Amino acid sequence: MESLAEKVEFVKAIIGRFFPIYEVRVRPEALAFYVRIDPTMLDRNFEGLRQEMKLHGYIPILRMEGGEHVIFAQRVVKQRFRGPVLNLALLIATLGSTIYAGMLLWGVTYGQGTDLYALSTILNGALYFALPLMAILGTHEMGHYLLARRHNVAASLPFFIPLPLSLLGTLGAFISMREPIPNKKALMDIGIAGPLAGLAVAFPVTLIGLYMNSVNPVYGGPNTGGGLVVHLMPLFTLLLYVVPLPSEALLHPTAFAGWVGFFVTAINLLPAGQLDGGHVARALLGNNSRYLSYGAFFVLLAMGFLFFPSWLILAFLVLILGLRHPPPLNDLTGIRAGRKSLGLAVLVILVLSFVPQPIETIPVNTNLEFRNSADPTIPIVMENVSLVGGAAFYSFHINNTGNVEEVIRLSIEAPNLPGWNITFTYVAGREVIDTDAVVTLNASESARATVFIRAPDGTGLGQMFTVKILGTIIEPGRGGRELNLRVFT
Secondary structure, eight states, rough: OHHHHHHHHHHHHHHHHTOOOEEEEEOOOOOEEHHHOOTTTTHHHHHHHHHHHHTTTTEEEEEEETEEEEEEEEEEOOOEEEEEEEHHHHHHHHHHHHHHHHHHHHHHHTTTTOOOOOOOHHHHHHIIHHHHHHHHHHHHHHHHHHHHHHTTTEEEEOEEEOTTTSSSSSEEEEOBBBOOOBHHHHHOEEEEOOOHHHHHHHHHHHHHHHHHHHHHHOOOOOOOOOOOEOOOOOHHEEEEEEEOOTTTTTOHHHHHHHHHHHHHHHTTTSSTTTSHHHHHHHHHHGHHHHHHHHHHHHHHHHHHHHHHHHHHHHHHHHHHHHSSSOSSSBBBBOOOOHHHHHHHHHHHHHHHHOOSSEEOOEEEEOEEEEEEESTTTTSSSSEEEOOOOTEEEEEEEEOOOOSSEEEEEEEEEEEEEOOEEEEEETTTTTEEESSSSEEEEEEEEEEEEEOOOOOOTTTOOOOOEEEEEEEESSSTOOOOOEEEEEEEE
């Protein structure tokens, strides 16, 4: 077994090839080597040292303590990583869940009237939503992966996260860094590479989706209650000046995939913890980035309570992963002005791709009104009816003033008028000889109804009677309205 003295001498010999050492201290957590550095060669020398020590199972950590440069040598803890089988399994599962989401989206837009599990719906859901979305997410993660490899940082292939039976089909993807990031430059490059790569695909995907929207628009039906409204971020709105979206048209699934790409970019660029924006903030601000991270966490909490409850889930995940970003191995070397300007680009992209309330459910509104027979826009609650020769026909409209389809039961109540003949004759163009009728109306749809009223023989003239017409929404607890007829003989 190697003694401590032998271990110290072995590591000292490695470090000494890159940095002059003037003191060595053995600490409980690591071996500390006090060195002199040449600022002009620091990056190159430290990277050479990192690669050399990696071969022997060590990690160098460069810090400043009391005005002195110290390199801490720590043993690498051997870890077992799962092979690409898990990556492939998650990829297949996420493809399946996003195809299902695409089937749902296609079914409510271009596939109306088609069976959800029809082959055409499955293929269209895959082609127009799942594949574009997976391309955006995959490119995003491969941007991180390739820049990690470029900086000689071991990283896993992307792990996709399926979200079955949902509108999105996925919670995104991530790669696992299998060793510490060496310096601020690598931290900046790896952090921003994913969002920029994802945006490079999200732009054309969105434009293609908007083009298909403009060529073959599909408009939503009248029954909007309980549906979803997708709020557009500024970046998406800017693209509408390139390819306008027809007013009231439903988003094409491909355009929605682009929207998801922009939204994922915004989430990742939040300057919190281990998110991509957290990497960039740590590279630019050093340890002061923790204040941005704390601020982003509390903003997420506030937005969760004010706008969109799912922000609370993200805030919880950020808290679990850690609000303070760990420093790179070499936390002393800064980054040049060119890379610092990327920080401004990150801020601009975040502002343009962010939306506080991304998706909103339209509240269900149920209501009906009795309206004038000649003009369905005029509401009525009381009407005068004069019997000529003891009888009269009275017409009115029943209007669904809510935002969902309703089944409405019309009924006549005249308990104090025995012997009278009061029935519906026509409702919504159908002959109905009864005191009850049922009509189904879409939102804002109106139906004309006619009532026949005959007084029994011998009813005196100059009298007034009351007849009630009730409109009741059949689903329990949904209410209704009443129309009173003042009948004059």
